[in-house]
Amino acid sequence: MPRSTFSRRLFLGSSTAAVGLSLPLVNQLQAAEVAPIGAISTDVLVCGGGPAGMAAAVMAARQGVKTLLLERYGRLGGMAVHARVGPLMGSSDSPFVREVLKRIGGPRCNPELLDLQYASLVEEAGGEILLHSWVFDVVKEGNSVHGVRFLSKEGIFTVEAKVIIDATGDGDVACAAGAQFEKGRASDGLLQPMSIMFTVAGVDWDNALFCGSEEEATRIKIGDLTWEQVVHNAQKAGMLPANVGVIRTYRGHRPGCVVVNATQVNQVDGTKVADLTKAELEGRRQALQVLEVLRQFAPGYKDASIAAMPAVIGVRETRRFLGEYYLTRDDLLAGRKHPDAVVKSANFVIDIHNPAGPGQAEGFAQRVKPYDIPYRCLVPKTIDNLLLAGRCISGSHDAHASYRVQQIAMAIGAAAGTAAAVAVQCGSTPRQVDVRKVQSILWPQT
Numbered sequence: 001m002p003r004s005t006f007s008r009r010l011f012l013g014s015s016t017a018a019v020g021l022s023l024p025l026v027n028q029l030q031a032a033e034v035a036p037i038g039a040i041s042t043d044v045l046v047c048g049g050g051p052a053g054m055a056a057a058v059m060a061a062r063q064g065v066k067t068l069l070l071e072r073y074g075r076l077g078g079m080a081v082h083a084r085v086g087p088l089m090g091s092s093d094s095p096f097v098r099e100v101l102k103r104i105g106g107p108r109c110n111p112e113l114l115d116l117q118y119a120s121l122v123e124e125a126g127g128e129i130l131l132h133s134w135v136f137d138v139v140k141e142g143n144s145v146h147g148v149r150f151l152s153k154e155g156i157f158t159v160e161a162k163v164i165i166d167a168t169g170d171g172d173v174a175c176a177a178g179a180q181f182e183k184g185r186a187s188d189g190l191l192q193p194m195s196i197m198f199t200v201a202g203v204d205w206d207n208a209l210f211c212g213s214e215e216e217a218t219r220i221k222i223g224d225l226t227w228e229q230v231v232h233n234a235q236k237a238g239m240l241p242a243n244v245g246v247i248r249t250y251r252g253h254r255p256g257c258v259v260v261n262a263t264q265v266n267q268v269d270g271t272k273v274a275d276l277t278k279a280e281l282e283g284r285r286q287a288l289q290v291l292e293v294l295r296q297f298a299p300g301y302k303d304a305s306i307a308a309m310p311a312v313i314g315v316r317e318t319r320r321f322l323g324e325y326y327l328t329r330d331d332l333l334a335g336r337k338h339p340d341a342v343v344k345s346a347n348f349v350i351d352i353h354n355p356a357g358p359g360q361a362e363g364f365a366q367r368v369k370p371y372d373i374p375y376r377c378l379v380p381k382t383i384d385n386l387l388l389a390g391r392c393i394s395g396s397h398d399a400h401a402s403y404r405v406q407q408i409a410m411a412i413g414a415a416a417g418t419a420a421a422v423a424v425q426c427g428s429t430p431r432q433v434d435v436r437k438v439q440s441i442l443w444p445q446t
Contacts, residue, residue, distance in 0.1 A: 039147075042068040042128075044420045045161035047135055047148060050078020051088070051406045052390030052413030053167030054118040055096060059417035060165075061127035063441070065424045067417075068159060069122055070133040070150060073311075075115035076122075078169070080406060083314035084111055084197050086259050087250060090348035090405035093370075095443065096414040097407055107407070110253045111308075133157075135172040144384040144429075145177045163420040163430055164386050167413055170271055171319040171392035179380040181319040183269070185397040190355035192316040192401065193243075193264045196283035200291065201307035203258045205251070208300030210258075214246050214359055222299065234293045240286075245358025247290055249298075257307060262290045266356060270315035280313050316353060316404060323394030324431075325376035332402055335369025340435040342415030342442060343373035346408050352401040368402055375435045378416055384429045389416035418442055 044060040046053050049071030057069040069076075079085040087107035101107065104117045122129055132152060139147030139158060147160035166173035171181060184191045209227065211217050217228040225233070231247055234240045247262040263286035268275035287309065294301040330336075332350065349365035377394040378387050388394070389412050391404040403412070419438045423430045426437075 039158045039160060040068070041160045042066045043162050043424045044068070044165065044417070045070070045148060045159050045163070046165045046167055046417070047173050048078070048167035048169060048390070049073075049076035049118065049129070049131075050167060050169060050390065051080070051410035052416070053078070053165070054122060055100070055410045055413030056165045056167055056389050056417030056420070057122045057127045058125045059096065059414045059441075060421040061122065061125035061417075063418065063421035063425065064126075065421045067125075067127040068130065068161075069127055070130045070148075070159065072132070072134045072168075074131050076118040076129070077111065077115040078406070079314055080109070081111050081115050082310060082312045084199060084259070084308060084310040085314050085406070086111060086197070086252075088406040090346065090402075090407040092343050092347065092408055092411040093345040093443075094343065094411040094414060097410050100410065101407075105253070108251060108253050135168060135176065138173060138176045140177060143382055145173070145386045148173055162385070162424050165389050165413075165416045165420055166386060166392060167389040167416070169315065169318070169390055169392060171321055171388065174321050174380055174383065174386060174388060174392065175319060177383045177386060179383045179386070180322040182322070182397075183319055184317070185355060185361075190267060191269060191318065192353045192355055193266045194268055194270060194279040194283060194313045194315050195261060195265070195353075196263045196280075196287050196310060196313050197259060197261050198287050198306055198310065199252055199257055199259050199308040200294070200301070200304040201257050202303040202305050203256050204300035204303075205255055206300075208249070208258065209298045210249050210251065211246075212248055212250060213365060215364060217246050222297065227298075230297050231293070234297065239293055240289055243354075243358045244286060244290065247293065247298075249294075258301075258304070260287075260290060260294070263287050264353065264358065265313070266354070270318045276313070283313050284309065317391070317397070317400060319392055320397070320400055321388055321392055321394055322381050323377045323388065324379045324381060325374045325394060327373065327377050327393075327395035327399045327403070329396060329398040332368040332371045332399055333366075335371050338372045338374035340375040341372035342375045342378065342419070342435070342438060343408065343411045344443075345370035346373055346403060346411065347371075348402045348405050348408060350398050350401045351405075352398060373403060373408075373412060373415075375415065375419065375433075375438065378412065378419070379431050384431060387416045387420055387430050389413040415442060
């Protein structure tokens with residue numbers, strides 16, 4: 001059989017559902033010669049190597065099932081590594097997350113080391129890792145997903161699995177499988193803005209301004225003005241764009257370094273290439289403007305310089321898939337508990353960065369009561385053999401604004417990996433899993 005015929009038959013099949021690809025491009029890929037890498041099979045396939053994907057792979061592998069983690073970039077770590085988003089925010093009652101934080105040095109971890117720390121956790125558990133592999137399409141029979149097709153430098157290859165976990169952030173696997181999803185807020189569909197977070201060095205920590213939120217900016221005084229007023233004056237003077245209304249600064253992982261969260265690119269969609277391109281360029285230009293404001297007006301920053309810019313922009317929100325349960329703001333404000341909880345006491349403010357302008361969409365970040373995330377949020381309504389992990393789980397725009405952060409995403413991933421392993425061991429689909437068994441593994445002392 002000629003190589004090109006063999007390759008198309010083995011790796012492509014019908015790929016018109018490929019994630020984010022237009023039909024002409026799909027046709028070009030189908031017509032191309034593809035190196036016959038050979039199909040790979042595993043028990044649990046985890047797509048995405050951020051905190052949710054790492055946790056899923058570790059917990060699945062620890063249960064003794066064959067586990068493979070695939071990541072599109074050359075490093076694990078997700079937004080903390082590639083977009084330099086830090087510190088790792090949020091909290092929950094997760095023994096696994098506590099273990100990881102102890103291992104990596106806490107929420108203010110070193111992003112230059114985090115990828116190898118995550119990789120070590122996966123490999124020590126017995127999991128395997130494959131990098132530089134982009135989700136392209138799925139292998140599906142009826143409503144059941146049995147494999148994922150990946151783009152790579154070698155061509156397109158297929159990984160077949162008994163259970164697949166989508167920890168891609170954007171839900172690329174679930175989207176290719178045809179799972180139902182929502183985007184943005186209910187009123188107009190706008191998504192939370194993207195941001196370039198960057199690190200500056202040369203800061204005098206002893207005298208430096210540190211501001212973690214809009215609320216703090218109204219209290220911190222610089223002379224007769226609040227930090228909020230200083231930033232607004234910089235806007236009026238043309239030093240900052242109108243949608244950059246707050247400059248947040250956090251201590252970095254070493255003295256003299258500060259992580260800056262201020263840039264904001266509105267009305268863009270992280271699943272669209274043109275929007276991502278616009279956001280990357282605009283966000284980096286804003287970063288230079290923010291640095292100049294810090295140098296001129298913020299105590300301790302006069303000698304600051306950029307120490308690190310991210311490889312990619314930070315994306316807060318894209319697809320949210322409809323699962324067997326839909327988490328809402330009411331759940332969070334009530335601190336609602338669930339009998340099938342797989343994340344307990346999740347806690348982070350409802351942090352909706354304004355989709356249409358500066359600051360918070362509602363003027364402030366609303367506090368929540370520690371809440372549960374039920375297993376049903378991880379199970380997409382109409383697709384079998386697939387679990388969701390991280391920010392793409394089932395929930396509303398405003399609930400997502402709380403559970404999207406990295407420590408909570410990690411706890412969700414740990415639950416997904418555990419459930420996937422239990423499904424494999426019991427010969428069931430994830431939808432049929434006995435959640436009590438999953439809970440006994442996640443909280444072995446309870």
